[in-house]
Amino acid sequence: MEQRNIRNFSIIAHIDHGKSTLSDKIMQITDTVSFRNHESQILDDMDVEKSHGVTVRSRTVRNLYHDRNGQTYELNLIDTPGHVDFSYEVSKSLSASDGVILLVDATKGVQAQTVANYKIAKANHLPVIPVINKVDNKNAQIDMCEQQIYDLDDSLIEKNILHISAKTGLNVDQVLESIVEEIPQPNGDIDAPLKSLIFDSIYDSYKGIIAYVRIYDGKLRANQKLKFMSNNQSFENNEIGIFTPSLKPVKELHSGDIGYIVTGIKDPKGVRVGDTITSKLEPTIHAVPGYKPVRSVVYAGIYPKNSNYDDLKMAIEKLSLNDSSLYYTEDNSDSLGQGFRCGFLGMFHLQIVRERLINDFDISVIVTNPNVNYRVILNGNEAINNIDNPAKMPNFSKINSIEEPYDEVKMKVPSSSMSKVMDLANQSRGILITMDNDSNLVELTYELPVAEIAYNFFNKLKSISHGYATFDTKFLEYKVSDIVKISIDVNYSPVDALTFIVHRNNASQLAQSIVHKLKYVMPKKLYPIPVQAYVEGRVIARVDIPPLRKNAAVSGEKKSISKKQALLRRQNINKRKISSANIILPQRIFDAILGI
Numbered sequence: 159m160e161q162r163n164i165r166n167f168s169i170i171a172h173i174d175h176g177k178s179t180l181s182d183k184i185m186q187i188t189d190t191v192s193f194r195n196h197e198s199q200i201l202d203d204m205d206v207e208k209s210h211g212v213t214v215r216s217r218t219v220r221n222l223y224h225d226r227n228g229q230t231y232e233l234n235l236i237d238t239p240g241h242v243d244f245s246y247e248v249s250k251s252l253s254a255s256d257g258v259i260l261l262v263d264a265t266k267g268v269q270a271q272t273v274a275n276y277k278i279a280k281a282n283h284l285p286v287i288p289v290i291n292k293v294d295n296k297n298a299q300i301d302m303c304e305q306q307i308y309d310l311d312d313s314l315i316e317k318n319i320l321h322i323s324a325k326t327g328l329n330v331d332q333v334l335e336s337i338v339e340e341i342p343q344p345n346g347d348i349d350a351p352l353k354s355l356i357f358d359s360i361y362d363s364y365k366g367i368i369a370y371v372r373i374y375d376g377k378l379r380a381n382q383k384l385k386f387m388s389n390n391q392s393f394e395n396n397e398i399g400i401f402t403p404s405l406k407p408v409k410e411l412h413s414g415d416i417g418y419i420v421t422g423i424k425d426p427k428g429v430r431v432g433d434t435i436t437s438k439l440e441p442t443i444h445a446v447p448g449y450k451p452v453r454s455v456v457y458a459g460i461y462p463k464n465s466n467y468d469d470l471k472m473a474i475e476k477l478s479l480n481d482s483s484l485y486y487t488e489d490n491s492d493s494l495g496q497g498f499r500c501g502f503l504g505m506f507h508l509q510i511v512r513e514r515l516i517n518d519f520d521i522s523v524i525v526t527n528p529n530v531n532y533r534v535i536l537n538g539n540e541a542i543n544n545i546d547n548p549a550k551m552p553n554f555s556k557i558n559s560i561e562e563p564y565d566e567v568k569m570k571v572p573s574s575s576m577s578k579v580m581d582l583a584n585q586s587r588g589i590l591i592t593m594d595n596d597s598n599l600v601e602l603t604y605e606l607p608v609a610e611i612a613y614n615f616f617n618k619l620k621s622i623s624h625g626y627a628t629f630d631t632k633f634l635e636y637k638v639s640d641i642v643k644i645s646i647d648v649n650y651s652p653v654d655a656l657t658f659i660v661h662r663n664n665a666s667q668l669a670q671s672i673v674h675k676l677k678y679v680m681p682k683k684l685y686p687i688p689v690q691a692y693v694e695g696r697v698i699a700r701v702d703i704p705p706l707r708k709n710a711a712v713s714g715e716k717k718s719i720s721k722k723q724a725l726l727r728r729q730n731i732n733k734r735k736i737s738s739a740n741i742i743l744p745q746r747i748f749d750a751i752l753g754i
């Protein structure tokens with residue numbers, strides 16, 4: 159297809175505003191897929207996506223559309239996730255697009271991810287087609303939504319906002335016409351050397367790594383000799399093709415097209431999303447600008463439970479191929495053995511990775527308590543950056559100060575919930591920077607420790623503002639904080655996987671909660687097990703896990719003193735024998751602690 163008849167676009171929206179439903183409807187109208195016996199939501203086909211009802215990964219599909227004037231267009235649609243934890247996927251999709259549909263749910267209005275994703279589109283200078291969805295719903299508030307869209311950006315006032323129902327198909331044809339009219343054609347040079355951006359990749363056990371590419375310049379042919387620009391490594395493609403949405407081989411792709419390349423490479427580290435693929439024999443000079451390296455927000459240890467380390471390693475490597483925001487490095491724990499330290503974009507991301515390991519790879523894992531990463535200044539002024547594992551925190555006697563990451567957080571909240579939001583921010587150690595009144599919305603800017611917002615802040619904010627608050631974060635800096643390490647000893651042996659880094663003000667209460675939780679979730683032994691929480695060498699909380707059997711030494715039975723003493727002695731010997739290596743830490747321990 160000629161470039162003037164190609165349109166590459168994405169749909170961006172807040173979670174649940176109807177992107178996947180609209181994608182399905184577009185595929186239905188353009189006859190891309192037969193809907194006779196379709197399951198709903200063709201693009202959300204991962205198990206985790208079906209179970210949570212959300213899009214986790216971006217999908218791509220080529221639709222052929224015959225417009226009102228009888229012209230045929232190739233509309234390459236890239237579906238994007240809406241959850242805050244997957245905004246990195248959104249930036250990747252947008253880098254391959256020439257325009258976006260901004261979809262707003264008529265019953266909810268503009269929400270946090272509408273704003274965040276709109277900003278990404280604007281930063282990429284992409285034209286925006288504003289669309290209000292779910293107008294068939296009796297609770298639709300179309301006027302309110304229009305006003306909120308205009309409030310988002312003055313430049314949108316000139317736009318004609320479409321009112322559609324992705325569910326019934328009402329006015330979806332107008333969306334297709336607007337795509338053709340308002341989104342520019344790709345403007346690559348078909349005669350220049352090949353220049354293609356990898357915006358995604360998947361692992362196929364037979365074909366190896368399949369790279370999803372946007373061709374900027376030149377032509378790509380099947381079985382062509384190619385190379386990656388980041389490391390000059392060459393390969394010959396085994397197959398190239400398009401998304402229908404299943405993979406369909408073609409002989410040639412050219413500038414403006416979106417398609418895939420079967421690289422044949424099996425090593426998951428061999429293909430990097432954001433890299434440029436060019437021709438080996440006639441390479442381009444400049445690579446396509448790549449992506450900003452992703453910044454992990456929370457870190458946790460992942461260890462094999464019923465499988466072995468090598469299987470887990472392969473699974474994590476493959477998973478990271480189509481989830482380039484997953485950071486991982488090998489790690490070793492005294493209590494959990496060989497595993498990985500992983501970085502995630504947020505808690506939901508962590509949960510999805512854990513579920514994908516089970517669903518896609520059949521691997522059960524133990525996930526340790528998550529934390530952010532810290533910077534430590536030692537007494538001699540030497541700095542240790544990136545302490546992402548509490549067990550690696552140096553002894554307190556060597557530490558001069560500890561710094562933790564802070565975000566600048568902007569929240570737009572209805573004035574009615576402002577005081578509750580401010581209470582939440584204060585409890586989360588927030589520092590108020592500015593407060594601006596804008597009609598009945600108040601914009602609050604806070605500096606907040608990432609450790610406080612990483613876990614449940616967003617959900618709490620949503621709940622106290624009844625879903626109306628918008629929330630946007632930007633990394634600010636590392637600031638000195640009164641941070642301490644809580645270590646847990648079980649039966650007088652330290653357990654490295656149970657180490658926590660917290661603010662000193664929360665240490666005592668947290669330590670009490672942890673040891674009391676452990677009392678109920680820790681597997682019992684035949685003897686009592688003391689569990690102690692330490693901060694800076696001092697025990698600040700303790701419980702004794704009762705033994706499995708009746709403790710004869712303290713039972714009410716009438717026994718001679720010497721017999722009781724003999725029993726006590728035996729129990730003491732058992733006590734000494736056990737080391738942390740004998741302690742089994744089931745996942746329920748970490749789940750219970752996460753609950754705190």
Ligand SMILES: Nc1nc2c(ncn2[C@@H]2O[C@H](COP(=O)(O)OP(=O)(O)OP(=O)(O)O)[C@@H](O)[C@H]2O)c(=O)[nH]1
Pocket residue numbers: 171172173174175176177178179180202211212213214238239240241291292293294295322323324325326
């Ligand atoms: N009444 C009505 N419901 C709709 C419409 N479009 C989508 N929905 C419903 O809204 C819910 C969310 O739709 P999805 O298409 O999954 O939303 P999404 O934006 O793809 O969500 P994520 O994949 O999580 O980002 C589903 O229950 C849809 O059936 C519409 O036009 N009208």
